[in-house]
Amino acid sequence: MSISKDQANKAASVNLDDDEPFRPGAPAAARPPRTAPGQLMDLQGKYRDAQAAIERLEKGGNAMELPLSRIIRVPGRQRPLTADERAELKVNLDVNPLIHPVVVLPETEDGYELFSGYNRVELYEELGRSTILAVVRDVPADRVEVLAFYANLLAPSLPDFKKYEGLKARQVETGFTLGQLSEESGMSTSSISRLLKFETLPHEAIQVLEKNPFILGATAAENLAKATEAGRGNLVIEAVIKLAEARLLNTANNKTPRFTEDNAVAHANGVKPAAAKATPLPPMVVKQGKSHFAKLVVRGDQVTIKFSNATTSAGEWAGKFESFMKSELVKMSELD
Incomplete structure (x- = not known):
C-alpha cells in the first residue's frame, strides 16, 4: 500500500x-x-x-x-x-x-x-x-x-470555499499534484481542479469569501474565474460583494436571497439577468345581476374590455372610462 x-x-x-x-x-x-x-x-x-x-x-x-x-x-x-x-x-x-x-x-x-x-x-x-x-x-x-x-x-x-482552502494548504504543504491529491482524498481530479479555481479570483473577492464561505459554490466560482481571466475582475468583485450583502440581508429577514449565484455570474459577464415574468392577473368579470356584462383582461400595460352583449355601446362606455380616469387624476394631483 x-x-x-x-x-x-x-x-x-x-x-x-x-x-x-x-x-x-x-x-x-x-x-x-x-x-x-x-x-x-x-x-x-x-x-x-x-x-x-x-x-x-x-x-x-x-x-x-x-x-x-x-x-x-x-x-x-x-x-x-x-x-x-x-x-x-x-x-x-x-x-x-x-x-x-x-x-x-x-x-x-x-x-x-x-x-x-x-x-x-x-x-x-x-x-x-x-x-x-x-x-x-x-x-x-x-x-x-x-x-x-x-x-x-x-x-x-463543508462549504466549497473551505474545501478549496484546505486542499490548497495541503498542496502547499506536500507539493502534491492534482493526481496525488485525488489519490489521497478519493475526490476526482476534475472536482479538485474546480475547487482550486477559487485561487484565481481577485484578492478582494477572496477576502469577502473568507468572511462569508457559504455564499459561493465551486461551479459558480469556476465561471467567475473565467470572467476574471477575461479582464472583468472588477465586476467579479462587485458580484461577490452583492452575494454577501444579499445573504446578510435575507438571513436577517429569513428570506431567500434575491441576488443568487446565477445573478453573480451574469453580473460578472456584464449580462443583465432576464427579468422575472410577472404573474398574469386572472380575468375580471363584471356582472349585471346574474348575467355577465363584461370581461376585463390585463396584459402588461394594457386593459382589454369585452362586452358580453353586442348591442352594448363600446363608445359610450369609453367616454365614461375617460371621465372616470380624469376625475381620478384630479384627486391624485390634489394629494400631491
Whole structure:
C-alpha cells in the first residue's frame, strides 16, 4: 500500500469536528468509484465511518471535566456551521448534558491541544461555562494535521470555499499534484481542479469569501474565474460583494436571497439577468345581476374590455372610462 493511500485510509477513520448526531454507516468501498454519483456516495460512506470512529474514541476511557482555559485551539481545524446549524447546536448544548465529550491530545506545558469538538468548546464559552467534558487520546504527531484536514473535508456541509482552502494548504504543504491529491482524498481530479479555481479570483473577492464561505459554490466560482481571466475582475468583485450583502440581508429577514449565484455570474459577464415574468392577473368579470356584462383582461400595460352583449355601446362606455380616469387624476394631483 502506498503512503498516500495509507494516509487516506487513516483520514477516513477520524472526524475532527463531529458536532452532529452520529449516524454510523457501512464501510466505504475499497475501490474508488469512477462516476460522480458513485464518488459522492463513497465520500458520504467515508464520512459516516469517520463519525462512527470518533464515537468510539469518545466512548473509550474515562472522561473528565476539563477547564476551557486549558484547551488550546489550532486555527483552521474548526468546521464552519451555517447560522441555523450554529443556533440549533447552541440551544441543544444549553438545555442538554454533553453526551459525547470533546477529544484532546495529551497534556503539555501549555495545556491540552483540541482534536475534536471545536464548535462545542466555542459555544460552551458563549454559554458561560468554565469546563467541558473531555477525553484524552494519543494521536501520532505526524498524523494530526492530515487527519484533521481530511476529516473536515469529508463533512457534507463543508462549504466549497473551505474545501478549496484546505486542499490548497495541503498542496502547499506536500507539493502534491492534482493526481496525488485525488489519490489521497478519493475526490476526482476534475472536482479538485474546480475547487482550486477559487485561487484565481481577485484578492478582494477572496477576502469577502473568507468572511462569508457559504455564499459561493465551486461551479459558480469556476465561471467567475473565467470572467476574471477575461479582464472583468472588477465586476467579479462587485458580484461577490452583492452575494454577501444579499445573504446578510435575507438571513436577517429569513428570506431567500434575491441576488443568487446565477445573478453573480451574469453580473460578472456584464449580462443583465432576464427579468422575472410577472404573474398574469386572472380575468375580471363584471356582472349585471346574474348575467355577465363584461370581461376585463390585463396584459402588461394594457386593459382589454369585452362586452358580453353586442348591442352594448363600446363608445359610450369609453367616454365614461375617460371621465372616470380624469376625475381620478384630479384627486391624485390634489394629494400631491
